[in-house]
Amino acid sequence: MPLPLYLLALAVFAMxxxxxxxxGLLPAIAxxxxxxVGTAGVLTSAFAIGMVVGAPLVAALARNWPRRSSLLGFVLAFAAAHAVGAITTSFAVLFATRLVAALANAGFLAVALTAAATLVSPDKKGRALAVLLSGxxxxxxAGVPGGSVxxxxxxxxxxxxxxxxxxxPAALGILKGIPAGRAKEETTGRPALRAEFVQLTRPRLILVMVLGALVNAATFAGFTFLAPVVTDTAGLGELWIPVVLMLFGAGSFIGVTAAGRLSDQRPGLVIAVGGPLLLIGWxxxxxxxxxxxxxFALAFVQGALSxxxxxxxxxxxxxxxxxAPTMAGSYATAALNVGGAVGPLIAAMTLSTAVGNLGPLWASGLLVAIALLIAFPLRAALAAGRSAEVLQGRMRTLP
Structure with a gap:
């Protein structure tokens, strides 16, 4: 994998x-x-909503900008939003900074996902995405548990x-590692913006975006409210929160790494095996x-499967x-963050029910169940391997 891909992953780590x-911070912020705590959890949804709205909007605005300048600007805006968030005493201002940070993150990730796909051969998109998501x-x-501590x-x-x-340092890495003017050089022969948006009418694209959103909603619903599960349900001290978050993160690293190659060649296998196990796990x-x-064990397993x-x-x-070569990354980002916005909102509503702190975990299971019910009758469409998709992608770009 090329070095610029790892530099992009460094910025993704910060974001x-x-x-x-x-x-790990909701109780303290609240x-x-x-x-x-439920109101504080809306900060997670605010971030995700900003990502959903910002991904296609900012990607469309930035499609003609130099790629290095775009990525650098997004990272610096992200840093500035966190500096403001660190000094505010108003929940409304903190909420606003999360929206601004999300817009910057959305723009960065949309450009970075597209850049990652163009840095490798067409049959290695899954591996490139795995490197990027490793951030x-x-x-x-490391980052989330460390932040919790x-x-x-x-x-x-x-x-x-x-x-x-x-x-x-992420900004410095982008400045040194991403060639200037790369996006401008790649404008020749690419589809018009309207033609890229037309891709959103394709049923198979809509299907995988919906499924991705549902699975990510389940992930965020459970993960966002793990802290009260650790301290109240399990009866452990606050310093155990980062331990559980780290186990979830370790599992996620193993899961995304293992799925890197399979997502190119055997996506149906990952969905057929991982889906039911994820459903049982929540x-x-x-x-x-x-x-x-x-x-501890299930936090690790659910991180890997999710x-x-x-x-x-x-x-x-x-x-x-x-x-949609310049907008594909924004579609992926939007799918991820529709789930990231909806999941915590659903989970927050369950906190006031009889199941209390465990409500988000049950909500996660329900969201996975819905995804599998949608996916099962359409499993043949999801099982298409690398060769068919690469061929289709090449055919779509022919004049």
Whole structure:
């Protein structure tokens, strides 16, 4: 894999740390800003909503900009939003900074996903995506637990400052590693913007985007509210929160890495095996959450299955959107973050029910069940391997 791909992954690490870190900071933010934990959880949805709206919008605006300048600008805007968030005492302002950060993240990820696909041969999109998403999974292993520890020891604001600081070496890496003017050189022969948007009418593209959104909704529904499960249901101390988050992150790294090759050649296998196991895992975690050993083991397993299945579906989005070379990354980003927005909102509503802190875990299981019910009758369409999709992508780009 080319070096610029790893530099993009470094920036994704900083942004992934921010996107996931609230899972370990919600109680502290809620207490400091005098809101409920459920209300604080809306910050996660705000970020995801900004990503959904921002991905296609910013990608469309930036499609003619030099790629290096676009990526650098998005990273610096992301850092500035976190600096403001670190000093505010208003929940409304913090909410707004999450939206701004999400727009910057959306623009960056949309351009980066498209760039990743063009840095490798057409039959290695899944592997390139796995490298790029490894920034997110490493964030869940190291960045998010580290942020949780930092937040516990020094306050949640210190974590926001740390994320802003992480953006600086990422920006330097982009400046040094991404060629200037690359996007401009690639404008020759590409489809018009309207033609790229027309790709969204393709049933197979819509299918994989919906499934990706549902699986990611399940992931965020459970992950966002793991902290109260650890402290209240399992009865463990606050310093155990980063341990559970790290286990989930370690699983996600293994899952996305293992699925990297399979998502190119055997996507149907990943979905057929990983889907039912993921469905079983969320209710099992809800039932056994009061047992620390089971909580630790299942957090790891669910992280692996969630990211293996989710990354495979998002890879399918890139394949199915081959006729939209500058917008495909934004479609994948939007699919991911529709789920990221809806999942925590659904999960937050379950906190006031009889199941309490376990509600988000049951909600995750329900969302996976819906995804599988949609996917099962259409499994033949999802099982298409690398060769068929690459051929279709080439045919779509012929004059």
């Amino acid at each position: 992934g740390t921010s996107e996931f870190m609230l899972a 207490s400091d800003l005098d809101v409920t 997110t999974t490493v964030a869940t292993i 930092l937040g516990t020891l020094l306050g949640w604001r210190a974590t926001f400052w740390a994320v802003a600081a992480l953006c600086l 209710p099992a975690l809800a039932v056994l959450a009061n047992e620390p050993v089971a909580l 990211f293996a299945l989710g990354s495979t579906l998002i890879t399918r989005v890139l394949y199915e959107a081959a006729g």
